[in-house]
């Protein structure tokens with residue numbers, strides 16, 4: 001699975017871009033091993049680490065974004081927050097599935113679809129809209145693009 005952060009995923013807010021880059025680096029390190037080649041116990045370890053990382057770091061990144069949106073009175077905050085909540089919901093169900101069944105093929109694929117693919121889509125669409133608003137509203141010039 002090819003997981004690489006690239007400039008096309010930059011949203012233009014340094015703090016958040018750094019966090020997104022870290023997410024991609026961590027995910028790519030964790031799943032650089034071909035999951036199909038691994039013994040079941042190793043797959044369990046890799047997936048467990050990935051899910052644990054998602055549950056911590058990704059949630060922190062959401063919080064940073066939400067603070068930016070609140071401070072700048074972003075008009076589409078509710079919709080954006082809803083997407084974050086939906087991610088957390090599917091993340092929780094992945095964790096429950098993993099705890100019950102281990103790293104089955106189905107769970108490995110679902111993790112890719114519901115976390116990695118979701119993140120790419122969310123960053124390119126929903127997150128980049130926030131930056132467009134911050135630029136347009138002049139919020140950046142007031143804060144010099146720093147964390148709220």
Ligand SMILES: [Fe+2]
Pocket residue numbers: 062065080084122126127
């Ligand atoms: Fe977001």
